[in-house]
Amino acid sequence: QVQLVESGGGLVQAGGSLRLSCAVSGRTLSMYVMGWFRQAPGKEREFVAQITRNGGITSYADSVKGRFTISRDNTKNTLYLQMNSLKPEDTAVYYCALNKRPYGLTIEQDAYWGQGTQVTVSS
Secondary structure, eight states, X not given: OOXXXXXXXXXXXXXXXXXXXXXXXXXXGGGBOEEEEEEOTTSOOEEEEEEOTTSOOEXXXXXXXXXXXXXXXXXXXXXXXEEOSOOGGGOEEEEEEEESSSBXXXXXXXXXXXXXXXXXXXX
C-alpha cells in the first residue's frame, strides 16, 4: 500500500520560510518522479514543482521560481519543498505526488497523493 504523508505546514508571516516534507512508504522512491502541487480556496489544484528520480532535473511554476526549492532524499524515502520569501498568495493546501508509473521525466496526473498540509502566509 502506497502512503504519502506531508508535514511542515503552518502559519508564517510574509517574507518568512517553511520547509515541507513528504514521507513515502510502499514504494522505492528512487524509481519515481515526484512533485508538489497546491490548491488555494476556490481555485483548482496547480503545479508547483517536480523532480526527477535522482534529483538531477527540477522544474518550477513561474510563480515560485527563485523562491522555492524541491529536493529529495531517496535513502530516507522523503521529498522536500523549501519555501523562502513567502507571499500571501502562496497560501494554500500543499500536496505531494508520486507517479504511479516508474521512470519517466515528468509528474503525471495519474499519481498517488498525500492528504495535504496547510500553508498560510499572513501579510
